[in-house]
Amino acid sequence: MVAPRARRINIPLRHVALMCGGMLFALLANVTYLQALDSERLNEDPRNQRTMIARFESPRGRILLRDGTVIATSRKARNATYRYRRIYPGGPLYAAITGHFSLYGTGTGGVEQAEEALLSGNDPRVKVRGLVDGTRGGATLRLTVDRGAQRAAYDGLRATGKPGAVVAIDPRTGAILAMVSLPSYDPNLYTSFDAAGLDRVDKRLRGDPADPLLNRAIQRNYPPGSTFKIVTSAAALDSGRYDLDTRVSAPKSFRLPGTGTYLRNSGGAACGGGALPLLQAFRLSCNTPFAKIGVDLGHDALRERAEAFGFDTDDLEVPMPVARSVYPPVLDDAQTAMSALGQFDVRATPLMIAMIAAAVANDGSLMRPHLVDEVSLVDGTVIDVTEPSPYRRALGAEEAERLTEMMIAVTGRGGTGTAAAVRGVKVAGKTGTAENAVQGEDHAVFGGFAPAASPRIAVGVLVEGGGPGGRVAAPIARAVIEAFLGGQAE
Known part of the structure; x- marks a missing residue:
């Protein structure tokens, strides 16, 4: 039997034991939380020098062009x-594609x-293969x-x-x-291990009003101007009320x-003396007939066709996320008329402009x-290949064929896009002038797109403040088409 004095002594001891047990439990719970639940945040904390050093312990995977040209690699x-430093042999030429990798992570996006x-x-x-055969390094991406x-x-x-x-x-x-x-930047500026110098470079580029870190191709949308008349024409042809020879006011x-x-x-001035066939109105890029067509078709028909081309969706990654191209949800007749011309609040990324052309080129299937293109391990083993997949049915094959004829007329004699014409290729x-x-x-x-009969390339060009599209943007498209087709076997 325990004496009363002993029982009084045991009471504080029990309190101390309970307190120690509670503290031990709290300690174990916190360790478990830090290791199991909060480890990702700690690993990403820029103050964690161990994680930062680990990023450069082994070579990062290379990024290659389709012909094997290296545009990003790691060197000792x-x-x-x-141990390893990232190198970008192409510099500003590929910056919009690669982005950059530096002491502080992957920066402004890109691959x-x-x-x-x-x-x-x-x-x-990649990690499992490395554990099996002992190889170190990331996967190679062929673009x-x-x-x-x-x-x-x-x-x-x-230029x-x-x-x-x-x-x-x-x-x-x-x-x-x-x-x-453009403007672009040199990703190699971010590969320095001088933290102070890296901060100066980052502040300078981020503070540049020209915004060289922005990928305008996919991260910004613009009024597409008369290039949107492709979408309006697709809606008109699909309605059954218009054909190439339908005379429009x-x-x-x-x-x-x-x-x-x-x-x-x-x-x-008036186009075609005030009335002309739809094909000719398209060739001359007349505004008044397409505004009238927009009002005639109505807002819903134009919106439905725009969405068929991929407007108003957030599901596009290339693999970088793509900004939404926008067709306004509610419009009155005046706003619909302007939207039919690619104005008012219609917005499209340069990628979307290329996609609109690509859909027509591919018989309406976008x-x-x-x-x-493919992903391979250090030893060359290919672990993933991208299989082409349909994204949208933008328009029917018959409408695409008729639109192709209209678009060929644009680059032919008397059209607004003759500067895009390529000798020997339709x-x-x-x-568009937005x-x-x-x-x-x-x-x-x-x-x-080109060649018109058997398309292999579709191009979208947007020059900010460039003026007439036929004079400034079309020659750039021609140069791209010539460069690509010139290097391809017929």
Whole structure:
């Protein structure tokens, strides 16, 4: 039997034991939380030097063009802390595609960020293989990009001295053949291990009003201007009320319904004497007849057709996320008339402009655009190949055939897109000059494909503040088409 004094002594001991037990439980619970639930946040914390060092312990996977040209690789670094350094041999030419990898992660996007798990080797398929055979390093990504088309797009856009973007697609597969955004930057500026210098570079580029870190090809949308007349024409042909030889009214001005505002054709003149066939109105890019067609078809018909081409969706990744192309949800007749011309609040990424052309080129079937062709391990074993897949049924095959004829007329004699014509090759296209209320200077736009009879490339060009699309954007498209087809076997 325990004496009363002993029982009094045991009471504080029990309290201490309970307190110690509670503290031990709290300690074990916190350790479990940190290791099992919060480890990802700690690993991503830029103050975690161990994680930062681990990123450079083994070579990161290479990024190659379709012909094997290396545009991103890792080399041994002359640094006591970091073993490998990222190198970008192409510099600004491929920056919109690669993005960059630095001390602080994958920066402004690009393939480096979108395919981080594969390139770092953290993808289970890569990691398991490394555990089995002892190899170290990330997977190699072979892209769909064509070197000649990319160079032509970059040089052509740079020659304008204006910001903008160019995208080229294989309409049969959705493979992205070129993706350029200007102004660009050199990703090698971000590969330094000098933290202070890296901060200065990042602040300078992020503070640059020209926004060189922005991928305009997929991260910004613009008024597409008259290139949207492809969508309007698709809706008109599908309605059964219009055909290529249907005569449409084309006065020099058209009063927008319910307003006192008058819409005019380019130059303020009537098209075709005030009335002409639909094909000719398209070839000359007349505004008043297409505004009238928009009102006649109605907002719902135009919106439905725009959505068929991929407007108003957020499901597109290439693998980088793509900004939404927009067709306004609710419009009155005046706004519908302007939207039929690719104005008012209609917005499209340069990628979407290329996709519109690609859908027509592929008999109305729009393929899902993609940048990565195949993924392979360090030993060359291919673990993934991208299979072309349909993305949208934009229009019927018959409508696509008739639209192709209309687009061929644009680049032919007397059309607005003759500057896109290629000797010996029929090019189908559509010019656009998009009003831009923000900057006050019209954007130059062009969308087209070639060869018209058996398309292998579709191109979208947008030059910010470039002016007439037929004069500024069309020659860039021609250069890209020539570069690509010149390097392809017929």
